[in-house]
Amino acid sequence: MADKAVQVALRIRPLVTSEISKGCKDVLEVYPDISQVRIRDSDRAFTYNHIFGPHATQNEVFDRCIHHMIRNLFSGYNLTILAYGQTGSGKTHTMGTAYSGEEDMGVIPRAVSEIFKHVRDNFTYDFALSVSFMELYQEVLYDLLADKSREQCVLDIREDSNKGVLIPGLTEVPVENARSVLEALMRGSKSRVTGATNMNAQSSRSHAIFTINVLMQNKTEW
Numbered sequence: 001m002a003d004k005a006v007q008v009a010l011r012i013r014p015l016v017t018s019e020i021s022k023g024c025k026d027v028l029e030v031y032p033d034i035s036q037v038r039i040r041d042s043d044r045a046f047t048y049n050h051i052f053g054p055h056a057t058q059n060e061v062f063d064r065c066i067h068h069m070i071r072n073l074f075s076g077y078n079l080t081i082l083a084y085g086q087t088g089s090g091k092t093h094t095m096g097t098a099y100s101g102e103e104d105m106g107v108i109p110r111a112v113s114e115i116f117k118h119v120r121d122n123f124t125y126d127f128a129l130s131v132s133f134m135e136l137y138q139e140v141l142y143d144l145l146a147d148k149s150r151e152q153c154v155l156d157i158r159e160d161s162n163k164g165v166l167i168p169g170l171t172e173v174p175v176e177n178a179r180s181v182l183e184a185l186m187r188g189s190k191s192r193v194t195g196a197t198n199m200n201a202q203s204s205r206s207h208a209i210f211t212i213n214v215l216m217q218n219k220t221e222w
């Protein structure tokens with residue numbers, strides 16, 4: 001597991017309509033066999049664990065990068081899926097953070113469905129799952145699942161030498177099925193700050209962390 005503890009995938013999104021109308025062109029050449037991209041007309045090349053070209057589907061991304069890791073959760077490992085990239089590069093689309101129930105689902109809704117498949121198929125353990133959702137905007141942390149006004153949703157970040165980083169007061173919503181997780185995801189997404197940037201008319205303008213906590217206990221130990 002150690003050599004695979006961190007995997008980096010590159011996803012190249014297709015040009016969006018505004019870019020096509022400005023005459024923008026793709027500048028990356030993909031070499032899937034060696035997991036490499038090269039910048040056209042240059043000698044600069046970059047290698048990743050996985051590369052997805054502009055035509056890759058949401059399903060391919062999930063299947064190749066995430067699906068096999070979900071089961072590690074049930075062996076007690078923490079799993080972080082982090083999307084990183086400049087504004088408009090496709091983080092929200094890939095993660096499915098702005099899930100509305102209609103679009104081609106991104107990573108989070110697919111991961112949620114997979115987690116509940118494991119829970120349903122496992123008869124040895126009892127499970128208690130909960131979710132939290134927070135947003136870091138201009139160095140202030142907000143609780144996206146608290147039923148309060150925005151000003152009352154501000155959270156503190158504290159450090160504890162034993163427990164690491166703590167967020168006292170963060171709302172944790174107990175969830176019993178995939179549907180209730182996705183409802184929490186949609187509810188929290190609506191409270192996020194959005195605005196337009198030069199690169200993205202619907203930019204999120206913040207960092208968001210959606211956490212699923214899985215507590216499992218052997219039925220014979222109760």
Ligand SMILES: Nc1ncnc2c1ncn2[C@@H]1O[C@H](COP(=O)(O)OP(=O)(O)OP(=O)(O)O)[C@@H](O)[C@H]1O
Nearest residue numbers: 013014086087088089090091092093200203204205
């Ligand atoms: N793989 C893809 N296929 C088709 N369209 C995509 C893809 N990835 C992103 N897009 C589109 O590109 C635009 C920008 O994507 P998105 O909002 O996900 O970017 P972002 O990285 O979250 O930006 P920001 O940091 O500004 O919030 C959106 O219109 C989105 O629908």
